[in-house]
Amino acid sequence: MAEGPAAAALEAVDDLDTGRLTEWMAANVVGFEGPIRYGKFPGGQSNPTYRVDAASGAYVLRRKPFGPILPSAHAVEREYRLIAGLHPTGFPVARPHGLCEDEGVIGSAFYVMEMVEGRTFWNGALPDLSADERTAVYHEIVDRLARLHAVDYRAAGLGDYGRPGSYFERQVARWTKQYRLAQTDDLPEAERLIEWLPRTLPPQTRTAIVHGDYRIDNMIFDHAQPRVRAVLDWELATLGDPMADLSYLLANWVQPANGAATLGGIAGRDGIPTMEAMADRYCAATGRSEGVPDLDWYFAFGQFRLMSIVQGIKKRWLDGNASNAKAAAHAARVPELARSAWGFAERAGA
Helix, strand or coil, X not given: CCCCHHHHHCEXXXXXXXXXXXXXXXXXXXXXCCCEXXXXXXXXXXXXXXXXXXXXXXXXXXXXXXXXXXXXXXXXHHHHHHHHHHHHHCCCCCCEEEEECCCCXXXXXXXXXXXXXXXXXXXXXXXXXXXXXXXXXXXXXXHHHHHHHHCCCCCCCCCCCCCXXXXXXXXXXXXXXXXXXXXXXXXXXXXXXHHHHXXXXXXXXXXXXXXXXXXXXXXXXXXXXXXXXEECCCCCCEEECCHHHHHHHHHHHCCEXXXXXXXXXXXXXXXXXXXXXXXXXXXXXXXXXXXXXXXXXXXXXXXXXXXXXXXXXXXXXXXXXXXXXXXXXXXXXXXXXXXXXXXXXXXXXX
16 A cells, blocks of 8 residues: 555554564565654555655555454455556556565564655545536546456456456455354345345456456546556455446445545536446446446345445454554444445345
8 A cells, every 4th residue: 555645644553563663664575774663554454554754755654453353354465466466567566575474473464565756536526626626637537447357367467366267256256255254243234135136146257357446536646747656555356356346436436426536427527427428438448348347246146245345344343453543433333334235236126
């Protein structure tokens, strides 16, 4: 992960062994010089992320959370491998500096990468930009996504990063399992989704690197122009159906604008492209002559997956080891997300 202006609001924490971390960075990060000081980036529910300032410059450290975690979750090793494969292709990711799998250094596995400076847009409405600038930002977002899906993952050394087929079948099974492992309540809509989603899987026609959480606030933009300098947060990345990323991005157009990434009710004016315009631009850039399929199934799955993720946050909060002070508020969203997901399922014919 890299950060922009929000870095000024770092949380003061004291949960890293600076002596052992300094020793590890001196041995593994080219050009590193201590001493170091650090702070934790606010936000983020998954892998705690820190800015580390040293005599040699600024770095970002991303680690697994302390305490018990669900199987296959928080795989910083996979994140590191992904950005290490993507960086040489020219796709905008932070430069990787080193991975540490020795939990004895700071108490968990972690990796270090460059600190990418720039702008983070937390509000998808882009209130501080002109209409032309908003259009340019959204065109850049969808163009970067098309570029990601065009990366030759085999040439990047990522041919075995995930199984190439049956992406949504595996995803539905994975997030059902994660939900069950973290489940704390009985939600009728969740039970209906768990029965309906695997029966109605869409066909997969292409395979690409899938980011898994592709949205405007997971990017660092150049200060002077609408150009992505780094795409962040690759924890959910794998090989899969590129429709997963496209539908996840476009889901922001059907969720009410709320001051974050969502755009429902404001898209199509003041320079923010319509969902149809974004889909058309992606199809033109990727040669997808058949267009995009009906998106309601994908939206239902996306909300179901988010429900499962937030359920995991709720479980960690109840267990006392969530990484964010706002975890309680996020945990309360689980029933709302279940209802939203089932609403899309009904639109898809459930």
